[in-house]
Amino acid sequence: MTTGELREPLTDQGRTAGDVLLDVSGLTVEFERRRQPPLRAVDDVGFRVRRGTVVGIVGESGSGKSMTANAIMRLLPSGGRIVSGEITFGGTPLLGLREEAMRQMRGKRIAMIFQNPMTSLNPAFTIGRQMTDMMVHHERLDRDAAMTRARELLQSVGIPAVDRQLAAYPHQLSGGMRQRVIIAMALSCRPDLLIADEPTTALDVTIQAQILELLDEIAADPARAIVFISHDFGVIARMCDEVVVMYRGKIVETGPVARVLSEPEHPYTRALLGAIPRPGQRGQRLATVEDQIGATQPLGARR
Amino acid sequence: MLAGYVARRLVGAIPVLLGVSLVVFLAMQLVPGDIAKALLGPLATQETVEEFRHYLGLDRPLPEQYVNWLWRALHGDLGRSFSSNMPVTDLLVDRLRNSAILLAGSLVIAIPLGIAVGLISAIRRDTPFDRVTMGATLIAANIPTFVFGLGLVILFAVQVKWFPVQGMVDLRGEGGRFDLLKHLVLPAVTTAIPPAAIIARMVRSTMLETMSQEYIKAARANGLPERTVTLRYALRNALPPIVTISGLQIGFLLGGAVFTEYIFAWPGVGDALYKGILSRDIAVVQGAVLVVAVWFVLVNLAVDVINLALDPRARG
Numbered sequence: 001m002t003t004g005e006l007r008e009p010l011t012d013q014g015r016t017a018g019d020v021l022l023d024v025s026g027l028t029v030e031f032e033r034r035r036q037p038p039l040r041a042v043d044d045v046g047f048r049v050r051r052g053t054v055v056g057i058v059g060e061s062g063s064g065k066s067m068t069a070n071a072i073m074r075l076l077p078s079g080g081r082i083v084s085g086e087i088t089f090g091g092t093p094l095l096g097l098r099e100e101a102m103r104q105m106r107g108k109r110i111a112m113i114f115q116n117p118m119t120s121l122n123p124a125f126t127i128g129r130q131m132t133d134m135m136v137h138h139e140r141l142d143r144d145a146a147m148t149r150a151r152e153l154l155q156s157v158g159i160p161a162v163d164r165q166l167a168a169y170p171h172q173l174s175g176g177m178r179q180r181v182i183i184a185m186a187l188s189c190r191p192d193l194l195i196a197d198e199p200t201t202a203l204d205v206t207i208q209a210q211i212l213e214l215l216d217e218i219a220a221d222p223a224r225a226i227v228f229i230s231h232d233f234g235v236i237a238r239m240c241d242e243v244v245v246m247y248r249g250k251i252v253e254t255g256p257v258a259r260v261l262s263e264p265e266h267p268y269t270r271a272l273l274g275a276i277p278r279p280g281q282r283g284q285r286l287a288t289v290e291d292q293i294g295a296t297q298p299l300g301a302r303r
Numbered sequence: 304m305l306a307g308y309v310a311r312r313l314v315g316a317i318p319v320l321l322g323v324s325l326v327v328f329l330a331m332q333l334v335p336g337d338i339a340k341a342l343l344g345p346l347a348t349q350e351t352v353e354e355f356r357h358y359l360g361l362d363r364p365l366p367e368q369y370v371n372w373l374w375r376a377l378h379g380d381l382g383r384s385f386s387s388n389m390p391v392t393d394l395l396v397d398r399l400r401n402s403a404i405l406l407a408g409s410l411v412i413a414i415p416l417g418i419a420v421g422l423i424s425a426i427r428r429d430t431p432f433d434r435v436t437m438g439a440t441l442i443a444a445n446i447p448t449f450v451f452g453l454g455l456v457i458l459f460a461v462q463v464k465w466f467p468v469q470g471m472v473d474l475r476g477e478g479g480r481f482d483l484l485k486h487l488v489l490p491a492v493t494t495a496i497p498p499a500a501i502i503a504r505m506v507r508s509t510m511l512e513t514m515s516q517e518y519i520k521a522a523r524a525n526g527l528p529e530r531t532v533t534l535r536y537a538l539r540n541a542l543p544p545i546v547t548i549s550g551l552q553i554g555f556l557l558g559g560a561v562f563t564e565y566i567f568a569w570p571g572v573g574d575a576l577y578k579g580i581l582s583r584d585i586a587v588v589q590g591a592v593l594v595v596a597v598w599f600v601l602v603n604l605a606v607d608v609i610n611l612a613l614d615p616r617a618r619g
Contacts, residue, residue, distance in 0.1 A: 075523055107526030114524075119517040124539045124615065134525045169615040185525065 011053055011241035012258045013219075018051030021225045022072070022193055027085035029064070029071050041067045041080065043249040049193070052222040056240035056257065057229045058272070064249040065229045069195050072227075073112055074102050090192060108138040111186035115198040117178035121170035127154075128166035131185050138189045153184040157214055176207035183214060194218065195227045200235060212238060233276055237261055245269045309608065316600040323596040324376070324589065328369050331585045338583050342385055359385075372589065381593070382586035386578075391590040394575065399594060401471060402571030404483070405564070406556050408491030409498070414549055417499040421506025426533060428511060437507070443500035448562040452493040456566070459489060469568040490567040494560050498552035505548040509541040516540070543610045550606030554599040 029042035042064040049055045057065040087094040114120040132146035154162045157180045200208040245253040253266040264270045339355040381391035424433045460468040561573035579587035
C-alpha cells in the first residue's frame with residue numbers, strides 16, 4: 001500500500017489520471033418507432049474520461065451502455081439519432097464534425113472493440129489483409145510497411161507464429177486469438193481512446209482473464225484512455241478506475257470504482273451488486289435486480 | 304482437390320442426363336399422330352407407311368428404340384431430322400452458336416444491370432429509388448416474353464425503326480459484325496430483362512443481410528470509407544448467393560429463350576426446339592433438350608466451383 005501523499009494523483013487501479021480526453025454531457029439518443037412516441041435509449045447521459053484511466057459503463061442489457069458507445073462513434077443503428085447533448089473529444093466537438101471528418105476519427109483516434117470476436121472479423125479476407133486495410137487507409141502506409149507493422153502489433157498482443165496468422169482466415173483462429181487480433185487492429189493507428197464494448201463476454205473464463213491482462217497493459221499508456229463497457233461488476237472492479245452505472249438509459253450513479261463497490265448509493269447499484277452470485281449461496285435462489293428494487297423503483301417509473 | 308471435385312460432379316451428372324433423355328423420349332411417345340404418316344403425306348399407302356416405319360426403326364419395342372438412340376448419341380450421332388433431313392448434330396452445332404451469341408448479348412446486359420440496380424437499392428434502402436426499382440423489378444421478373452418482346456418490336460423496330468424486326472442478319476446487306484449487333488439488341492434486351500430483375504432483387508436482399516453483420520459495423524468503426532465497406536467488405540461476402548442466382552439465370556437463358564428466338568426469328572436452339580415440337584421431329588427435340596440439359600449441368604458445376612473458390616471456409 002502507498003502512503004497518503006502518493007495516493008493523491010493515482011486512481012483506484014494505481015494509474016495516473018491526465019487531462020480530460022472525452023467529455024460527454026446531456027447526451028440523449030432516441031429511436032423512431034411506428035405509431036408510438038420515440039424510444040429514449042440514452043437519456044441525459046454525461047461523464048468524463050481522463051487520459052491514463054479506464055472508465056467502466058455498467059448496466060444490464062438494454063440499459064443504454066452500448067448505445068452510448070455507438071453515439072460517441074456516431075454509428076447508431078438505423079432509426080436512432082442523437083437528439084441533444086455534446087461530445088467533446090480532445091477539444092473537438094464530435095457532433096459538429098462533418099461525416100468525412102468523423103470517419104477520419106474512427107479507427108484512427110477513437111477505436112472500438114466489439115463483443116463477439118467470432119462475428120466482427122470479415123470472414124472473406126485474411127487477417128493480414130484486414131489489418132493492413134486500416135493502416136493503408138489511415139496512415140497512408142504501403143502494403144509492405146503496413147504488413148510489417150501488423151506483424152509487430154500481433155506480436156505485442158501475444159500472438160504466436162505471427163506470419164501464419166497473418167495469412168490465415170478468421171475461421172482458422174480460436175475466439176481468444178481473434179479477440180487479440182481485433183485488439184491489435186484497434187491499436188494499429190495508435191488511437192487516444194479505446195472503446196471496448198463487452199470485450200470478454202463471448203470468451204470463456206481463462207481466455208477472459210488473458211484478454212483483461214492484455215487490456216490492462218494497454219491501459220498503462222498515460223496518453224490513452226479506455227471506456228470499458230460491461231454488465232459484469234467483477235470485470236469492472238478488476239479493470240476500471242471510475243464507473244458509470246446506467247439503468248434504463250440514465251446514469252444512476254458514478255464515481256471511483258472502489259467507492260461505488262463498497263458504498264453504493266443508488267438502490268439499483270446495490271441491486272446489481274446483490275445479483276452477483278457468491279460462494280456460500282449454494283441452494284438459495286439467486287437474487288435478481290427486480291427482486292431487490294421492485295419496491296423502491298418500480299419498472300415503469302422512468303419518466 | 305478441385306479436380307477431384309469436378310470429376311465427381313461430372314460423374315454425378317450422368318444419371319441426371321440419362322433421366323432427362325428418358326423423360327424426353329417418353330414424352331415424345333405421347334404426342335398424338337404417326338410420324339411416318341405425317342412425313343409421307345395423305346396419299347401414301349399403308350404398305351409404304353409400314354416400310355418407312357421400319358426404316359425409321361419405329362416398329363421396334365420402345366426400350367430398344369431408346370437404347371439405340373442412346374448408343375448413337377454417345378457417339379455424337381443424334382440421328383437425322385425428319386423435316387430437314389439433316390444430321391441433328393450438325394444442325395444443333397449451328398443453332399448452338401447462334402444461341403451463344405444471344406446468350407452473350409443478354410448476359411452483358413443482365414448481370415451488370417442486375418448487380419448495379421440491386422446495389423444501389425440496398426445502399427439507398429427505403430428511398431424512392433429503392434421503392435420504384437423494387438416495384439419495377441417485380442413486374443419485370445414476371446412479364447411474359449410475348450408482351451415485352453413484341454412491345455419492344457413495336458416501339459423500337461416499327462415506330463422509330465432503330466432496330467430490325469427479326470432475324471440475325473440483313474439478307475440484302477453485307478452482313479458483318481455491326482449488322483449482327485443491330486439484330487442482336489432487341490432479342491438480347493428481351494431475354495436480359497427478367498433475369499436482370501431477378502438478379503437485382505437477389506443482390507439487394509443479400510447485400511442488406513450482409514450489411515447488418517457485425518463485421519460491417521466493425522469496418523465502419525475502423526473508419527474505412529463507405530465505398531470500401533460496401534463494395535469490398537460487404538459485396539465480397541454477398542457474392543455466393545449472387546453467383547448462384549446468376550448461374551441459374553444463365554442456365555435458363557439457353558433453353559428459356561424459346562419464345563424470344565421464336566418472336567425474333569433467331570435461329571438458335573430454342574427456335575429449333577419449338578419447331579421440332581410442332582413438326583414432331585423427335586430427333587431434333589431430343590437433341591435440343593439434351594443440349595440444354597448438358598448446359599444446365601455445366602453451369603451449375605461452374606457455379607459450385609466458383610462458390611467453392613470464394614469461400615475460404617470451404618477451402619479448409
